[in-house]
Amino acid sequence: MIDVENLCKDYVLKSKEPGLKGAMKGLVKPNHKIIHAVKDLSFHIDTGEIVGFIGPNGAGKSTTIKMMSGILTPTQGQVLIDGRNISKHRKEVVKDIGVVFGQRSQLNWDLRLGESFELLKHIYQINQKEYDKTLDELDQILGIKELLDKPVRQMSLGQRVKGDLVASMIHSPKVLFLDEPTIGLDVSAKYALRKFIKEINKVRHTTVILTTHDLGDIQELCERLIVINSGVLMEDGNLSEIVDRIAPYKTLVVEYYDEVAPEHTRCKLIAQDGNVAKYRFMKNDVTAAEIIADLSKEKKIKDVSIEETGIDDIIKIVYGA
Ligand SMILES: Nc1ncnc2c1ncn2[C@@H]1O[C@H](COP(=O)(O)OP(=O)(O)OP(=O)(O)O)[C@@H](O)[C@H]1O
Structure with a gap:
């Protein structure tokens, strides 16, 4: 056309x-x-x-x-x-x-x-x-x-x-x-x-x-x-293909019982606020379950959630914001 x-x-x-x-x-x-x-x-x-x-x-x-x-x-x-x-x-x-x-x-x-x-x-x-x-x-x-x-x-x-x-x-x-x-x-x-x-x-x-x-x-x-x-x-x-190419990672949010967050060799500790730590990991390298299992051996975990990279993050990356 x-x-x-x-x-x-x-x-x-x-x-x-x-x-x-x-x-x-x-x-x-x-x-x-x-x-x-x-x-x-x-x-x-x-x-x-x-x-x-x-x-x-x-x-x-x-x-x-x-x-x-x-x-x-x-x-x-x-x-x-x-x-x-x-x-x-x-x-x-x-x-x-x-x-x-x-x-x-x-x-x-x-x-x-x-x-x-x-x-x-x-x-x-x-x-x-x-x-x-x-x-x-x-x-x-x-x-x-x-x-x-x-x-x-x-x-x-x-x-x-x-x-x-x-x-x-x-x-x-x-x-x-x-x-x-x-x-x-x-x-x-x-x-x-x-x-x-x-x-x-x-x-x-x-x-x-x-x-x-x-x-x-x-x-x-x-x-x-x-x-x-x-x-x-x-x-x-399509949107998901672009998300995978531009941002091939996810963010794992872990809430601990105290303020010291352990490091992990296969992901990056990108932020910490009190008991809550954010780790960024490559989707194709390692799973969230593996990281959580490893971290829980180091520190007692209260709660976890995963932040997917969404369209708003992609727009920020594309627009250099
Ligand atoms: N008539 C014009 N004469 C000279 N330069 C122009 C003209 N129109 C656009 N440009 C320049 O060409 C480039 C592309 O402009 P364009 O308007 O196509 O961008 P855009 O992606 O639509 O931007 P926006 O999102 O701000 O509308 C810019 O550097 C702009 O300054």
């Missing part, structure tokens, strides 16, 4: 030295700084997948989404949607894709929401029957019809995002790109948006690619994660 092949994007920034002299010098000989925002990115996405595209600020996520949706032209490489190069066949391919940028709306602020949809109906040349059917379907998931008469500029952020989602799906695209769709939304609006994404994926088999910094989005929606950092692909796989 989507093939990203050796994708690169460089931005050229003009820079000038400070002061009048610098400005004059810049006029004669402008200084250019090149930012390599995306570097040789390749991956394949199948029809019907929901893929989370994650990475720290400035990793190149938005730049990649913009190239995948035809908004930006790659410096090198290509994006193929069903075998067609999005940059070369933008007019054709754009019918198959929908895009939502959480921070920017595609709705017309001077129109009512319904008029904004009508405008898109004309742009995409959707016939009335098809349009009514799609709007009915989307209304059942999002409850959008009650907002049709509302001027876009008077809508709340949550209502506006709902409007944007419907606008992006009105022409029934095969692929939906969402760039930070839940940013700034309250709990119930996030819930509605996630439900919407799951529904369109299930019912319409829409392929969804989303960038997000929201742990909940990742946990609830993303069967597969692509992690990038500094424009380079770091990880590609």
Whole structure:
């Protein structure tokens, strides 16, 4: 469905030295700084997948989404949607894709929401029957019809995002790109948006690619994660595979009867607070049962628990927090 092949994007920034002299010098000989925002990115996405595209600020996520949706032209490489190069066949391919940028709306602020949809109906040349059917379907998931008469500029952020989602799906695209769709939304609006994404994926088999910094989005929606950092692909796989690769360890928490925690040769004592000690061990090296058996020979143990490395730890590691 989507093939990203050796994708690169460089931005050229003009820079000038400070002061009048610098400005004059810049006029004669402008200084250019090149930012390599995306570097040789390749991956394949199948029809019907929901893929989370994650990475720290400035990793190149938005730049990649913009190239995948035809908004930006790659410096090198290509994006193929069903075998067609999005940059070369933008007019054709754009019918198959929908895009939502959480921070920017595609709705017309001077129109009512319904008029904004009508405008898109004309742009995409959707016939009335098809349009009514799609709007009915989307209304059942999002409850959008009650907002049709509302001027876009008077809508709340949550209502506006709902409007944007419907606008992006009105022409029934095969692929939906969402760039930070839940940013700034309250709990119930996030819930509605996630439900919407799951529904369109299930019912319409829409392929969804989303960038997000929201742990909940990742946990609830993303069967597969692509992690990038500094424009380079770091990880590609399902959540548990990535957890195993990035953090192949578990943490054993042991509560003793007194404050002296014994060491163990096959795991590392990483923290101690009073009677409670934390040991980190490699999952493939040794089992928690073996460590507990050994430790209990040294000291009487009151209680034990195991902390699995979860998605929040992975995000911290990936984001360098
Ligand atoms: N129009 C532009 N001109 C110059 N540099 C840009 C432009 N857009 C992005 N960049 C730079 O490219 C790099 C990647 O930016 P991008 O917005 O793609 O990252 P991101 O992963 O989406 O970040 P965030 O999570 O903060 O939204 C950054 O260094 C950014 O400063």
